[in-house]
Amino acid sequence: MDNEQVIRTLYDVQQILKQFGIFVHLGHRIWDIELMFEELKKIHNAKLIDDKVFKSAVLVLKREHRYEENNLKHERGI
Template sequence: MESLYDVQQLLKQFGIIVYVGKRIWDIELMQIELKKLYDSRLVDRDTYLSAWHILRREHHIEEGREQG
């Protein structure tokens, strides 16, 4: 797993499609949904951590774009 698209595809496997309209909000909602999947034991720890790091990275990038 290397990109936000890969995380979206992971969520899609569970019927989760996220589109709020603002990219940073989409990423935040994906983090919530990913945590729910992990807590429900539907994804393993390695998959969860890989996806979580991607979402954190993308969130940081979006924060930078919004600030200037």
């Protein structure tokens, strides 16, 4: 894992997972984000990515999850 890799988008997180042969597509973006987080934790716990990469990726996933939650609330008129 390139320690200089900049992680700013969900696509960047997908590319990290892809390096380990992990492709996530469940059909709903929020579910994808949640599963990506679980897979990222497993990779980090196995010491395959460092703390800096993990923390950056988690921040992106949290931001995207909040965005999707807000969209769902808006669609439902909440």
